């Protein structure tokens with residue numbers, strides 16, 4: 479018997495085996511819509527609980543629960559004592575424990591010092607977010623409490639009922655059942671949040687997705703909660719304003735979910751000019767245009783960014799970016815087997831490639847910045863070590879949502895001190911060599 483108010487969904491999901499990633503949640507277009515003959519709509523008893531005890535932590539790892547995470551602060555971070563923007567969560571017991579045991583959970587979300595964006599009609603791709611002022615790299619653009627968090631994949635609860643069905647019919651059942659399950663979170667939304675949710679775009683109108691799952695699939699940000707590839711830990715985070723950011727293959731912003739403040743935060747990965755559209759990527763940006771186009775079909779996106787408009791120029795660069803991913807994985811430049819001047823020159827070439835393609839959001843870009851800082855330190859080039867320590871620190875902020883204080887950057891990575899040491903040693907060598915040369919001249 480299951481715990482009252484707890485859906486035994488997880489157990490069934492376990493039986494389904496492992497899925498590689500969030501992108502597996504792609505059913506394509508189904509020939510038949512609705513439930514196959516003889517299968518009735520999921521019973522209400524499968525829905526999540528309506529009221530759980532917020533202080534109770536020991537829900538089973540293999541069970542899903544619905545729970546609310548209220549925000550009791552105003553826009554200035556002052557405590558209001560009332561529930562403001564609440565996030566509805568459909569999560570497993572293990573994730574609830576992670577959330578509840580996070581130090582400082584429920585802290586006020588950070589707010590940008592001023593709002594530098596507006597949401598307007600783009601005329602060709604629905605609403606979009608545009609900068610109303612220049613925005614610096616690393617700057618917080620927008621932070622919001624998500625509308626809801628739901629599993630990225632919700633296989634059917636039917637078990638033996640699915641025996642003998644075709645894969646297409648199983649998908650029909652999964653889509654129909656996940657619509658009912660997700661509704662348990664949507665039903666609990668505050669009225670204004672529910673309204674915001676249903677105002678979101680739905681690009682899954684013709685593939686068998688219901689209005690709820692369609693919106694989740696269109697707008698959800700993938701969140702691998704505990705860093706495992708097990709599909710049970712993959713969630714979709716649906717935002718209100720954040721979900722209005724359109725796609726670009728050269729995105730100028732990066733998003734990160736912060737559990738402590740329970741907020742989705744969007745930061746600039748490079749300087750953004752006033753009037754420029756603020757974008758992030760819905761697919762892997764290192765792929766060539768044709769592969770990206772294929773991945774974007776599910777979002778109903780036909781990308782017209784510079785890289786997609788000029789694949790003959792951009793594709794060779796994206797292939798080079800793929801080489802850089804492998805190169806930085808193998809740490810070829812981190813072992814200093816090459817002369818440092820050669821390493822610096824290669825790294826700067828890589829850096830320019832990523833900048834020219836607008837790929838600053840990639841992990842490899844951060845790795846290049848870090849390795850440059852390290853290599854300049856090994857050369858004893860204090861000035862450039864400082865430059866790249868600051869740039870890497872900003873990249874950390876934009877990508878990870880956290881970084882060292884500006885005053886602390888020099889000490890943070892320990893490399894500026896190393897650069898000074900090497901510089902000092904070089905100086906000693908140079909002055910020692912000069913003395914020797916002087917002596918030789920005298921004799």
Ligand SMILES: [Zn+2]
Pocket residue numbers: 726727728781782783784785786787
């Ligand atoms: Zn594009």
